[in-house]
Amino acid sequence: MEEKKDASRRGFIKTLSTAAAAVAAGTVAMAADKSQSFFYLKRQPFFSANDNINIALIGAGGMGTQDAIVALQVPGVKLVAVCDLYDTRLKDAKARWGADLFTTRSYKEILARKDVDAVIIGTTDHWHQQISIDAMHAGKHVYCEKPMVHSVDEGPAVIKAQKETGKVFMVGSQGVSSLGNEKAKELLASGAIGQLNYAEGFWARRNPIEAWQYPLPADASTQTLDWDTYVSNTKKRPFDEKRFFRWRNYTDYGTGMAGDLFVHLFSSLHFVTGSHGPNKIYASGGLRYWNDGREVPDVLLGTFDYPKVAAHPAFNLSLRCNFVDGTSGTTYLRLVGSEGSMDVTWDDVTLKRNKSFASDDPFYLEQLRKSGNGNAGRKMILPPEQMTYAAEKGYKGGPYDHMVNFFTAIRENKKVVEDAIFGYRAAAPALLCNDSYHQDRAMLWDPEKMQMIKK
Ligand SMILES: NC(=O)c1ccc[n+]([C@@H]2O[C@H](COP(=O)([O-])OP(=O)(O)OC[C@H]3O[C@@H](n4cnc5c(N)ncnc54)[C@H](O)[C@@H]3O)[C@@H](O)[C@H]2O)c1
Numbered sequence: 001m002e003e004k005k006d007a008s009r010r011g012f013i014k015t016l017s018t019a020a021a022a023v024a025a026g027t028v029a030m031a032a033d034k035s036q037s038f039f040y041l042k043r044q045p046f047f048s049a050n051d052n053i054n055i056a057l058i059g060a061g062g063m064g065t066q067d068a069i070v071a072l073q074v075p076g077v078k079l080v081a082v083c084d085l086y087d088t089r090l091k092d093a094k095a096r097w098g099a100d101l102f103t104t105r106s107y108k109e110i111l112a113r114k115d116v117d118a119v120i121i122g123t124t125d126h127w128h129q130q131i132s133i134d135a136m137h138a139g140k141h142v143y144c145e146k147p148m149v150h151s152v153d154e155g156p157a158v159i160k161a162q163k164e165t166g167k168v169f170m171v172g173s174q175g176v177s178s179l180g181n182e183k184a185k186e187l188l189a190s191g192a193i194g195q196l197n198y199a200e201g202f203w204a205r206r207n208p209i210e211a212w213q214y215p216l217p218a219d220a221s222t223q224t225l226d227w228d229t230y231v232s233n234t235k236k237r238p239f240d241e242k243r244f245f246r247w248r249n250y251t252d253y254g255t256g257m258a259g260d261l262f263v264h265l266f267s268s269l270h271f272v273t274g275s276h277g278p279n280k281i282y283a284s285g286g287l288r289y290w291n292d293g294r295e296v297p298d299v300l301l302g303t304f305d306y307p308k309v310a311a312h313p314a315f316n317l318s319l320r321c322n323f324v325d326g327t328s329g330t331t332y333l334r335l336v337g338s339e340g341s342m343d344v345t346w347d348d349v350t351l352k353r354n355k356s357f358a359s360d361d362p363f364y365l366e367q368l369r370k371s372g373n374g375n376a377g378r379k380m381i382l383p384p385e386q387m388t389y390a391a392e393k394g395y396k397g398g399p400y401d402h403m404v405n406f407f408t409a410i411r412e413n414k415k416v417v418e419d420a421i422f423g424y425r426a427a428a429p430a431l432l433c434n435d436s437y438h439q440d441r442a443m444l445w446d447p448e449k450m451q452m453i454k455k
Helices: 009-025 062-071 087-097 107-111 125-137 152-165 179-189 241-245 256-273 362-370 398-412 420-439
Strands: 030-032 036-041 053-058 077-083 102-104 118-121 141-144 169-171 196-204 280-286 299-306 315-322 331-337 340-344 348-353 386-391 443-446
Touching (some): 036 179, 053 062, 053 107, 062 077, 062 087, 087 102, 102 107, 107 125, 125 152, 169 398, 179 331, 179 348, 179 398, 256 331, 299 420, 420 443
Parallel strands (some): 036 386, 053 077, 053 118, 141 169, 196 315
Antiparallel strands (some): 196 331, 280 443, 299 315, 331 340, 340 348
């Protein structure tokens, strides 16, 4: 095909020979048997720490805390302040990072501090947009958890704030900085799976915690947490601890399975393919088991049409998530092409390629014989069937690489891999998947202009 001249068996084989040469040079480790090959992926050291960067964490729950822990592994990064609406989280932060840590319930107090260079936003989804915009206008660089925004109409304002302020803004789908995603991008471009025509991803979960039925703390009350602020940018309701601690189940605060999980897939898929997104989005699903008052489905299927563009041919994407799944297992991301497929994670890529064009199907062989190909059964030299490229031992992982990417951009005035435009293009199809489910219709989206298409 025209747009991917390299996407051929020959292109990939050339790359493979280069990899073999690299093995000889000792930069990649390889162990091969007759049909399987294994390569180690290495991360070269990024930089030495020059300037110190002071960060603050806004939203110190599970992910925000984890993000801060990872950020602090990057040389020269110091945590100076933490904000959360729930006092226990602030006490936990002091216990973890020291009694001197400044803590507050108000993110505006964090943004007013002169000693804060950058903030990590790990709040519930419904606060991402407002805090991101306020932070950039207060002169802070922002690492905002995914999905970048809570609804599709919120994205342009974040993009505008990033442009106006020139601050570094990074969304937290860590996979896009990982060795696994980088290798997949390289393999796809080299033609390792031929012409892309399909991609898929699925999650299987079944226990209550995985299905968002988190424990409710005994001390939860309007004394220990700031409920009024929590609901101040959405529908006002009386205090409800489930809506605070199990927020993923409610549309005022969370973004359902699509915003929580599918969005990672969009980020990785767009990074690997260079895509800007699908133009048609349709979803189905239902609430099958977790009848605990939640407003979101526990089984969700999403189907997405990607149009042909310069970066890739037209292809289809299928995503599914099942929170009542006893059997089927999880696949992060699979890309399927005319000559093979790739299973992609943050740490490895398993490439499967057509073994050969030979067939032992008697009908096919008979047809060949009739067509005059008398040598149809001749044995062939076969290329390897399966190759795994795995991060070498000690690899710190996508989350660390993602933080390094963020801090390097701040230090060296560079671009980040997942800026507001990228983050919005990943969030939009996920959020539109929810809209499709709730409105029971296909959503049409212009991924280039980042606008809904009105019919
Ligand atoms: N990148 C990933 O792999 C990943 C994984 C899990 C969660 N996340 C994202 O991280 C975010 C947090 O998820 P979580 O699982 O940590 O939830 P969580 O409930 O554990 O933490 C959210 C915290 O935000 C606080 N908060 C809410 N509104 C606030 C406000 N206005 N000001 C200050 N604090 C506020 C809450 O008090 C709570 O402590 C979500 O957006 C989620 O999608 C990302």
